[in-house]
Amino acid sequence: MKYKNIIISLALIFALGCYSCDNWLDVKPDDKVSEEEVFSSIEGFRNALNAIYIEMNAADLYGKSLGSELVEVMGQRYNVNTEWTEMTSVMEFQYKSSSVIRRFEGIWTSAYALISNINHILKNCEERREVLVGDNYNLIKGEALALRAYLHFDLFRLFGPVYSSDTTAVSLPFYPEFSFMANELLPGHEFLQLVTADLETAGKLLEVDPIIQKGPSWSEDMYDQNRNRVSRMNYYAVQLLRARVELYAGHKKQALAAAVKVIGVQEDYFPFTPASDVSAGTDNPDRLFSSELVFALENPQWATIYNSLFNPENVKLENLLLVRQNKLDALFTEDRDYRYKAWFPQEKTVGGVACRVFHKLADVANVDLKFNILLPMLRVSEAYYIAAECEENPAEGLKYLNSVLNNRGLESEKKEESDDVTDKNEGYYTSDFFGEGQLFFYYKRLNEERIPDAVSDWENEVRMTKTEYVVPLPESEIKYRDMTNQDKAQ
Secondary structure, three states: OOHHHHOOOHHHHHHHHOOOHHHHHHOOOOOOOOHHHHOOOHHHHHHHHHHHHHHOOOOOOOOOOOOOOHHHHHOOOOEOOOOOHHHHHHHOOOOOOHHHHHHHHHHHHHHHHHHHHHHHHHHHHHHOHHHOOOOHHHHHHHHHHHHHHHHHHHHHHHHOOOOOOOOOOEEEEOOOOOOOOOOOEEEHHHHHHHHHHHHHHHHHHHHHOOHHHHOOEOOOOOOOOOOEHHHOOOHHHHHHHHHHHHHHOOOHHHHHHHHHHHHOOHHHHOOOOOHHHHOOOOOOOOOOOHHHEEEEEEOOOHHHHHHHHOOOOOOOHHHOOEEEHHHHHHHOOOOOOHHHHHHOOEEEEEOOEEEEEOOOOOOOOOOOOHHHHEEEEEEHHHHHHHHHHHOOOHHHHHHHHHHHHOOOOOOOOOOOOOOOHHHHHHHHHHHHOOOOOOHHHHHHHHOOOEEEOOOOOOOOEEEOOHHHHOOOOOHHHHHHHHHHHHHHHO
16 A cells, blocks of 8 residues: 555645535645644644544445445345446356455555554544633544544454454554554454544543533534534444444453443433334435434435436446345334335336345435434444343343334334343344445354355355455455565665
C-alpha cells in the first residue's frame, strides 16, 4: 500500500467538515490547509472528526461493501444472477478473481486511510490539548479512539483468521499512531487486545457524554455538531461494540457486562420500534427501526444505494439483488413478523424462481424524515442477542432473547431441557440485521462448517473452511510491506 493511498488530504478533511451531509459528495477544496490550521480551533477538530464519519459512508466501506452489498453476498443473502460475474465470484469466494481483488483492495486501502487520519486527530488532541476546552478533549478523543477500534475490528473480521479455531495465527497490522512504515502483522489475540484497549479508554473518556444523562438527542440547537449522539460513537455505542468484540474473542463474561450496560437504558433511550411505525401500509414506514439504533451514520445517498442494487425499476436483471422466497420462508417463520412485512412486500419472479425485492433501504414518501438517511451501524437488539448467548443460566439467556421476539410480533421461545440459546439465536440474529453486513461475520465467529446457500430451491449448503472465511491480504499490502522492510534493512 503506497503512502499516497494511506493519507486523505487534511485539506479535504477540513473542507468536508465544513459542509452538511446533503452536499458532501460535491466538495472540491480549492486550497490546501495545513495541519496546524485545521487543529487550531475546536471547530477544526470537530470538522476533522466529522470528515471521518462522512468518509465511512464511502462505497468501499459501509455505504456499500461493508454494508448492504459485498459482505452480505458473502453471507449468502441474495439470489445473485450468474451473469453478474463480480458478485457471483464474491458469492463463491473466488478471491483470486481480478474484480474481487479490486473490491477488497478498496476496502483495505479506504479503511486504513481513515485510521491514519484518525491517528492525526489523536496526535493533535495531545499536542494541542489547550484548544479542547471543557469536555471537548474527552468527547473528540473518545469518539476517535472508538472509530479506530471499529475500523480495525472489521478489517480483522474480514482479513483476519478464524479466531475461534486459532487465536495466535498471524493476522493484520494495528496502527496506534501514524507511520510511514508497515507495522508488523500481529497474532490475532494481540490485535484484539489493542482493539479492546482502544474501546476501554474510549469508554472512560466518554463518561462525560451527554447521552448518559440526557439521552440521544440532547441539544435543541440545530447547529450543535454533537446534537444527535446516535450519529456519533457515543458512550453506549462504545459499550455495544465492546460487547461485540469481546464475544468474538470468546470472552463471554466481559461481553455480557458490556451488553447489559446498553440493555439497562434500552427502554428509555433506544426503545423497540412499534409495529405501527414499521407497517408497509403507512406512507413513511420506519423500515430501519430507527429508534433502536445505538449508532448510525448519516448517509443521504441511501436511495442511490437502493436504486443501484435492489430496485427492479432501475437495475438490469443481471445486477439485481433479490431474495429467494424459500430462503425468506426459512428465515421468517411467522407471518406476524413485521420485519418481513416491511422489508419484502414486493414479489418478483425471475427465471421461474419466486423472489422478493428488498425494500429496507427504499425512500419513504417524506424524504426529509431523519431516519430516511440513517445507515445502521449498531442496534440495541444486538445487545440482547449477545446477552442471551453469554448468560450462564440458559433460562435467563432466553429472557433476553424473548425481549426482542416480543417486539417483533413473534411468540416467545419456551425453555426446553436441551436448550442451547446460541442455536436459538441464529435465526433471529441473522434476520434482524438483514442488509447490514453482519451475517458473514456471524458465521465466521462460530466457524460454521456449512452455511445455507443463497440460490438453491432446496436446503442446500455451502462448505466453509478458512479458505472461504479468510480474505487474503491485498497484493498492494504485500508489496508495500516488502518495500518498507527493505527500507528498514538499509
